[in-house]
Amino acid sequence: MPKRVDHEQRRRHIADALLRVAATRGLHTAGFREVAAEAGVSVRLVQYYFQTKEQLLLFGLRRVGEQFAERVLPRLAAAGLPAAGRERIEFVLLATLPLDAESRSLHVLYNQYFALALTDPSLAAQPYGSDPDALEAWLIKQLRACQADGRLPPEQDLADEALAILALGVGLGNAILGGRRSADDARRVLARHLDHRLGPPR
Amino acid sequence: MPKRVDHEQRRRHIADALLRVAATRGLHTAGFREVAAEAGVSVRLVQYYFQTKEQLLLFGLRRVGEQFAERVLPRLAAAGLPAAGRERIEFVLLATLPLDAESRSLHVLYNQYFALALTDPSLAAQPYGSDPDALEAWLIKQLRACQADGRLPPEQDLADEALAILALGVGLGNAILGGRRSADDARRVLARHLDHRLGPPR
Numbered sequence: 162m163p164k165r166v167d168h169e170q171r172r173r174h175i176a177d178a179l180l181r182v183a184a185t186r187g188l189h190t191a192g193f194r195e196v197a198a199e200a201g202v203s204v205r206l207v208q209y210y211f212q213t214k215e216q217l218l219l220f221g222l223r224r225v226g227e228q229f230a231e232r233v234l235p236r237l238a239a240a241g242l243p244a245a246g247r248e249r250i251e252f253v254l255l256a257t258l259p260l261d262a263e264s265r266s267l268h269v270l271y272n273q274y275f276a277l278a279l280t281d282p283s284l285a286a287q288p289y290g291s292d293p294d295a296l297e298a299w300l301i302k303q304l305r306a307c308q309a310d311g312r313l314p315p316e317q318d319l320a321d322e323a324l325a326i327l328a329l330g331v332g333l334g335n336a337i338l339g340g341r342r343s344a345d346d347a348r349r350v351l352a353r354h355l356d357h358r359l360g361p362p363r
Numbered sequence: 364m365p366k367r368v369d370h371e372q373r374r375r376h377i378a379d380a381l382l383r384v385a386a387t388r389g390l391h392t393a394g395f396r397e398v399a400a401e402a403g404v405s406v407r408l409v410q411y412y413f414q415t416k417e418q419l420l421l422f423g424l425r426r427v428g429e430q431f432a433e434r435v436l437p438r439l440a441a442a443g444l445p446a447a448g449r450e451r452i453e454f455v456l457l458a459t460l461p462l463d464a465e466s467r468s469l470h471v472l473y474n475q476y477f478a479l480a481l482t483d484p485s486l487a488a489q490p491y492g493s494d495p496d497a498l499e500a501w502l503i504k505q506l507r508a509c510q511a512d513g514r515l516p517p518e519q520d521l522a523d524e525a526l527a528i529l530a531l532g533v534g535l536g537n538a539i540l541g542g543r544r545s546a547d548d549a550r551r552v553l554a555r556h557l558d559h560r561l562g563p564p565r
Contacts, residue, residue: 183482184482185482186482187391187478187479187481187482187483188478189389189391189392190391269481269482272474272477272478272481273478273481273482275474275478275537275541276389276390276474276475276477276478276479277389277478278541279389279471279474279475279540280385280386280387280388280389280471280475281389321548321551321552321555324535324538324544324548324552325531325552325555325556327534327538328530328531328533328534328535328537328538328552329527329530329531329534330534331530331533331534331537331538332529332530332531332532332533332534333526333530335477335530335533336526336529336530336533338481339477339480342526346523346526349523350523350526350527350530353523353527354527357559357560358559
């Protein structure tokens, strides 16, 4: 029987090496050579799976989103929260904040991708916004439940409400990452924002 | 009479060249050679004024803060707003958003510095947070005036209130920069946040 290679697994192995290089030395330093060394494979193999650096970067970004989901979804399922509403919003938003080493490294990666895409047209042109879109769609669904629940006035614009919550989360995350505020400060400010907008947890 | 050289002006000329390179090609691409070419001077001269790349980067970051102040303060003075309070907060926060080409380029630079500092210990170790500190101190002063004015309850934590406003601004700025939201969306969400927390403009 011929040896079967799990190509998807190999691509993930290489992309995860990219993310480790990026989290410690910066995404801009992660060329084919550095990634190959970190993954323990040949440069040729990296090139076989990813023809261009952009393809490698984009697959890496997909992995950031996957790692976030792998991290959050099981915990959310286990948390025993009401099916929808304020408690779930707070739980997931807290998961986006850099409150421990693992989430910190995801946050660093996200910032590096964002900064790189600002001056790299080939990266910016890609539809790499799909994960933020997924989070936003999820959040709007939760806010609709809050509206049905009487926590938000029926005329409230849910897209604006979601934008404010997501933007606050991004800014709080950067305040922690930049060492300007503590995790507790961010938790408290997020909770108060949700209290003001949706009422306290029940 | 010997020719007098304005060293401070030359340093600014070189640092501004760094910022132009960074805004178009990325801060990570801006070495002594690229900056010298952009500034139209020799690499040796760049090295004379900035012994290390970190020193050049830090002086460049100071320039970002100075350019922001040069941009905002005259407009704020000319706007004829009440001496302190909600209207001023909204005016200055709007000025931090990437709503035109000039403020967009400052925002891109700030993101690049932030991302680079996350994996560059020599850059992260510098006290480069002084400009955010200045903006935060200013904001707390404005919020105190809102408190005196009855727009905020006397027991309200002003540092938390300031953190929420600044974090929202950072997140809204990134939503515009990343092409996820329009300038109008950001303006509206910022105004509503201030309405909710401080009451509508008078």
